[in-house]
């Protein structure tokens with residue numbers, strides 16, 4: 001198995017000498033409990049100066065092996081724990097085992113053959129911290145969140161591709177990582193590391209619907225794979241209804257609603273390229289009679305501005321979906337996020353026909369399901385449209401939750 005030109009050959013092998021770390025008692029307890037993050041300010045002693053990608057062994061107060069992880073001196077999240085418990089060797093066999101376990105976890109999702117786009121590795125939650133792998137049919141998209149991974153790619157990628165054969169592998173990098181070109185050994189965001197070049201979107205299926213994903217320029221790795229189960233629920237709720245999909249991106253919820261038999265589907269987003277993709281996704285599914293029959297309207301603009309205008313003009317829908325971007329990624333943003341959720345709840349119910357259904361998702365990791373639910377319920381009640389909640393969902397099978405910070409997605413279903 002060989003990778004493109006010399007892309008990986010410029011990257012040195014990881015240091016054979018491991019870093020030895022001693023940490024605070026609190027950090028020790030947290031790591032023993034299985035948490036995958038060790039922050040710089042929890043390190044009390046370190047054997048030598050480390051560089052990104054070094055394997056760091058954490059020892060406990062009695063100098064026994066506690067955990068091993070990937071060291072990144074450029075991040076306050078200094079070590080991402082690969083393993084805790086009995087000592088292990090991190091080698092190709094170990095990577096293979098992690099990848100196989102992740103694949104196994106997804107098996108139920110793939111049984112009916114209707115889904116070829118899914119998350120194969122969900123970072124920390126699959127024991128491979130700082131690394132995500134999404135699959136879109138024959139294209140794998142590898143997204144890295146720490147420079148520590150670069151030194152391990154030469155060992156990791158052949159194991160990944162052996163366990164999960166694909167025609168192509170695209171490299172994406174987090175924004176933080178893209179800002180560190182000196183650490184990237186010539187690799188850059190959007191490079192194809194394996195297989196043929198990519199000039200546009202790739203087509204995959206989700207529950208039998210065809211979608212395009214743009215692994216090079218799209219948000220996340222090209223598609224919001226985490227909403228698959230919520231979309232399927234929306235499909236079941238959409239028959240005969242007028243549906244408004246706010247923050248529609250490339251029309252995931254819209255297309256499911258159409259297949260479910262919605263008469264009218266309105267996709268609203270501030271990004272016109274996203275809505276153009278939504279229109280193309282509808283075009284890809286015209287062989288499905290209900291999709292062909294549904295009227296699909298596109299509205300480009302800011303939801304906070306358009307929704308009040310639509311309500312004032314008398315527009316009403318039977319099903320309103322709200323799936324905004326993350327409003328709170330940091331602690332300090334929580335209050336603002338909650339007030340944005342309250343505002344959206346008010347705007348959503350104002351557009352809802354009495355007895356209609358509201359589907360409201362939040363992907364703000366810092367806002368828990370209880371605070372989100374309470375905020376939305378209160379705002380709707382104050383607007384004179386109390387909610388009758390009938391479902392709350394969290395993560396799908398391919399986005400497992402391995403630690404508290406891994407839980408970010410929640411979705412409420414209610415009539416009002």
Ligand code: SAH
Nearest residue numbers: 224247248249252269270271302303323325
């Ligand atoms: N529901 C989508 C994912 C939504 S991602 C799916 O199932 O795939 C969030 C979307 O909100 C993005 O497409 C982004 O362009 C859009 N967005 C962000 N701020 C917005 C705003 N103020 N008004 C309208 N759309 C917005």
